[in-house]
Amino acid sequence: MIVPKLVIGNYEFRWPIVQGAMGVRVSAHPLPATVTNLGGLGTITSLGLGSIDADQETFARVSREALVEEIRKSRDLSYGGTDKPLALNVMGVLSNVNDLVTTAVANGIKIIVYGAGIPSKLPKIVDDDSVMLIPMINSARLATGIIDLWWKFYKRAPDALLLEGPLAGGHLGYTGYQLAHLDECFLEKILQEVVEAVRPYEQMLGRRIPIIAAGGIYTGADAARMLHLGAAGVQLGTRWVVTDECPAAREFKQAYLDARQEDIQIIHSPVGMPGRVIHNSFLEKLAAGEVRKRCPYKCISVCDIRHAGFCIAEALFNAKEGKLDDGLIFAGANVHRVDRIMPAKELMTELVEGIKASPLELPCSV
Ligand SMILES: Cc1cc2nc3c(=O)[nH]c(=O)nc-3n(C[C@H](O)[C@H](O)[C@H](O)COP(=O)(O)O)c2cc1C
Numbered sequence: 001m002i003v004p005k006l007v008i009g010n011y012e013f014r015w016p017i018v019q020g021a022m023g024v025r026v027s028a029h030p031l032p033a034t035v036t037n038l039g040g041l042g043t044i045t046s047l048g049l050g051s052i053d054a055d056q057e058t059f060a061r062v063s064r065e066a067l068v069e070e071i072r073k074s075r076d077l078s079y080g081g082t083d084k085p086l087a088l089n090v091m092g093v094l095s096n097v098n099d100l101v102t103t104a105v106a107n108g109i110k111i112i113v114y115g116a117g118i119p120s121k122l123p124k125i126v127d128d129d130s131v132m133l134i135p136m137i138n139s140a141r142l143a144t145g146i147i148d149l150w151w152k153f154y155k156r157a158p159d160a161l162l163l164e165g166p167l168a169g170g171h172l173g174y175t176g177y178q179l180a181h182l183d184e185c186f187l188e189k190i191l192q193e194v195v196e197a198v199r200p201y202e203q204m205l206g207r208r209i210p211i212i213a214a215g216g217i218y219t220g221a222d223a224a225r226m227l228h229l230g231a232a233g234v235q236l237g238t239r240w241v242v243t244d245e246c247p248a249a250r251e252f253k254q255a256y257l258d259a260r261q262e263d264i265q266i267i268h269s270p271v272g273m274p275g276r277v278i279h280n281s282f283l284e285k286l287a288a289g290e291v292r293k294r295c296p297y298k299c300i301s302v303c304d305i306r307h308a309g310f311c312i313a314e315a316l317f318n319a320k321e322g323k324l325d326d327g328l329i330f331a332g333a334n335v336h337r338v339d340r341i342m343p344a345k346e347l348m349t350e351l352v353e354g355i356k357a358s359p360l361e362l363p364c365s366v
Pocket of ligand 1: 019020021022023024026045047089091115164167168169170171214215216217235236237238239241329330331332333334
């Protein structure tokens with residue numbers, strides 16, 4: 001296969017490979033800048049940057065300052081940064097989501113990826129068409145729903161769509177039933193439905209709405225399959241965790257290396273969505289009622305600690321810091337295939353070479 005560039009509006013990336021956001025600083029500097037410098041698109045996470053015990057106002061201020069610092073570091077060329085475009089991921093359920101978006105744009109971020117919530121007001125919050133707006137979707141219905149809504153109220157269409165399938169790591173936009181019946185909602189199937197559904201809108205707009213496919217993509221051959229089906233790019237999470245440049249603790253990466261297929265499980269997250277994790281002692285403590293209930297961060301608008309059972313930001317942060325006994329380890333469905341930690345450059349080369357080696361072809365519309 002000829003490896004296509006990823007084009008999102010005015011921005012062009014040499015390889016159609018995106019590093020997905022991973023909250024609580026798993027995808028913090030230097031990972032996104034490294035991936036972007038390697039020719040892909042790196043995504044900075046905005047979730048859990050300002051993790052402190054504080055009231056909501058202080059939490060928002062600290063998050064904002066931490067985001068500005070994260071962007072500054074990612075831009076610092078003397079510190080492994082990049083001068084190329086970077087994406088920022090926000091979750092609609094964050095209590096300070098609008099503040100994070102406006103702070104990122106004011107600090108030069110040109111690509112906003114919006115998940116865990118419907119971005120109904122995003123074009124109003126970012127009234128600047130040099131900033132690319134990418135909603136995360138899980139179905140053709142959601143894709144067309146967002147396009148119709150944005151067109152009706154703002155005469156704007158998404159600059160790309162990020163389709164995350166049910167095999168992804170972290171929070172999942174699927175029901176427990178769907179996750180138990182994966183044959184009914186596998187990524188290839190939904191991707192084809194989304195490609196079909198957006199085609200009339202592309203004709204109306206006279207431009208492509210690139211679709212980036214994510215979830216369970218492990219090899220270059222997997223990526224080529226998505227490109228063959230009409231994706232403009234692919235996003236990976238799990239595989240970027242086990243790179244030297246990912247700032248997660250060694251213990252977190254070791255949990256990926258040790259994971260067996262039977263260790264991967266779905267939990268119900270306080271965010272109100274299912275999440276895919278690696279089974280560990282923290283989950284056993286949680287089941288036994290031995291995890292202290294507290295809400296130190298006030299980060300998620302829909303989270304009620306009385307029902308949630310635990311603070312997800314704290315549990316994710318503990319895991320990222322290597323405190324696995326008190327931590328929740330998000331991972332994708334293919335994490336059991338991970339067998340080593342490698343430099344990001346090696347992973348990028350492996351993926352690109354894998355796409356090149358594929359006998360599949362790009363669809364004619366590309
Ligand atoms: C540790 C971890 C944390 C994640 N955190 C986020 C997040 O904060 N926001 C988000 O939109 N996606 C998050 N994701 C999803 C990834 O960005 C990516 O789409 C997904 O992992 C792709 O599936 P894969 O892991 O099979 O490659 C996370 C994934 C992992 C593994």
